Amino acid sequence: MNKGILLCVDDEAIMLVALKDQLRKAYGNRFIIEVAESAEEGLEILDELVSQGNYLLVIISDWLMPGMKGDQLLIEVHRRFPQAAKVMLSGQVDQQAVDRVRRQAGLQAFIAKPCDGDKLIACISEALNEVGHPIT
DSSP: OOOEEEEEEOSOHHHHHHHHHHHHHHHTTSSEEEEESSHHHHHHHHHHHHHTTOEEEEEEEOSSOSSSOHHHHHHHHHHHOTTSEEEEEESSOOHHHHHHHHHHHOOOEEEESSOOHHHHHHHHHHHHHHTTOOOO
């Protein structure tokens, strides 16, 4: 059975563990919850999962990462998966980068690190609602 994907991309492994844990607690096994430590790894994971018939619902990306930054990743993801919700989660950000993603990729939300887990889940639930997968 094909499932929706929630993908978290951050170069901090501890952040990825926390995000995956929070998403699992909130949504259980309703979705495929994946993590990646770089934009490039995230795109590879998406390509593999989509080739298996799954579909991207929400991508949550850090901004400041080695290699491809989060704004570039979200714009690329929008090019490939325009229907997916995009969320930027970062402790450091260039406001021009946020504005660029809003214009070019329909950024749903920017959340500053450290963030409250309840706020994060509320944001993701709202993003899921916006892409037609309301949480009831």
